[in-house]
Amino acid sequence: MIRVTETLVLDDRELEERFVRASGPGGQNVNKVATAVELRFNVRASSLPAEVKDRLTALAGNRLTADGVLLIDSREHRTQGQNRDAARARLVALLQRAAMRPKRRKPTKPRAAAREQRLASKKLRGAVKARRSRGRQGEE
Helix, strand or coil: CEECCCCCEECHHHEEEEEECCCCCCCHHHHHCCCEEEEEEECCCCCCCHHHHHHHHHHHHHHECCCCEEEEEECCCCCHHHHHHHHHHHHHHHHHHHHCCCCCCCCCCCCHHHHHHHHHHHHHHHHHHHHHHHHHHHHC
C-alpha cells in the first residue's frame, strides 16, 4: 500500500515493476545485475477518482503510453532497491500533484489608475513612433 494523500491510497497490485540492465557508473556490476527499474502504472484501470486520472493524464505528458500506462524509469542509483524507491517516490510526487485541485481563477478588473497609466504609456510610445516617421520624410 502506497499512501499518496490522507484520502488517496494506491494498492501495490496496481504497480508493475520490471528490472532491466542500466548503463552508467557501476563497473562490471552494471553488465551483470539488472538494477534499473521500469515502473508501470495503468492510469485508466486504476482505482483513482476520474478527476485525478484526468489531471494525471495531463501532467504525465510523454511518459504516458497510448494504452494509458504511465511509465517511470529510474536508473540513477547503483542498487536495485534504491532505484525502486526513487521510481516509487517519483510516482507518488506525480500523484500528489494530480490530486491537488487547481484553484479557480477569480476574474478581476484593472484599477482606474492602472488603466490611465496604460493609456498614457501607449500615447507616449505612439508619439515616439510618430516623431520617427516625420523625421524621415524631411530627409527624402
